[in-house]
Amino acid sequence: MALSGLKDNIENIIFDLDGTLWDPMPMSIKAWHTALNGFDCITNPISKEDIQGILGMQHDLVGQHLFPYLSKEQQDEVMSSCYLQEVNYIKESGCVLYHGLEETLKILGSKYDLYIVSNCQAGYIEAFYEYHGLGAYFKDFECSGNTGKSKTENVKMVIARNTLSKPIYIGDTMGDYTAAEGNRIPFVYAQYGFGEVPKAEYTIDTIEDLRDLL
Template identity: 35%
Template sequence: MLIKPPVDALIFDMDGTLWDAVETYAQSWNEYFKQHGITRHISKADIQGYMGLEAAAYLEKVLPANSIEERIAIYKEVVVIQYQLIAAVGGTLYNGVIEGLQALSKKYKLFIVSNCPAHTIHYFIQWANIGGLITDTVAHGQTGKPKCENIQLLIEKYTFQSPVYIGDTNGDAVQSRLAKVPFVFVDYGFGSSTDYVARFSSFTALADYFLAL
């Protein structure tokens, strides 16, 4: 472990780090196809490997035959359905997330930075009932910026001196490095990485470590 105290903020990725809502995301695509009479079905496995990508790269994978303009128009409709489904059925929180966030919030300011649509984090927080635990959030869909710049937005806004970013993919590691923030890897999510300062196999283990730091 190369994390040295004091740490003054924990910035979390969302998908693959705090919860798994890929089944819900797939369902939103399938509902769109159904509404438009399109004979296509997307499974969780089809899009799981695309989690964490920025919108343009994600849509290129999901809608390779469509133009950029068509992808954007389709995704706007899909995202509206996604918000409705998250509010109704949510996803699956990883073990220990609620208890861990509750305990960590007493010691640290907690944040979420994700490459998701503009309001997905909001609906996630509402569904999980963790609004009182999270200080602020930034989504790629809000700013159109890469994750490294969104991390920097929070650093500048709150004048952090020693934050860390916690995520589940090598893309998160790359963006953390670009933001000049130590990357903490959780290996129970959607990706892999060898570029991290600390690695955890459960949210409980992560929370215990930072509580004891």
């Protein structure tokens, strides 16, 4: 369905980050391989497909998913190292922004207040802001690394503390769709990202398609 059908019924836009605003894969692959090389307990190599498969997963569930053969203590230690390496690499060189992102945020920000809710670790969104200089476009953000809560709960938290009226959520995975459904707000599927959302009523092929909301 065309996005133009939404524009008269929204006042705020909440974004996912990975697969929606940028492609973190080159950075994540490098960071994870660097971090995992320091652990003798890792017996199974982590592939690009493994990393892509956990994008959008709540951050504190990833260790159990990827390293079921490790103890909980080992999983936590390994994941802390991987997550720290990601944040450090983002601060050093950023990630691949989707084409037209900043101009699209600037245009959307002239009409709507913008927010981010991600399942990433603490410090990840701040590093995104810091390296790419995009923090001024967003009014608030939340992530599972800060709260330990699900994306549904974090979206609800951002809506409540900013008293948002008529928000929509934009993301690329079923977890994003579920978060929107759980808050009874419209969902826009970024089908250029990493997930499949066959139930999505609204879709975009590029981040620049969001300019149709004006």
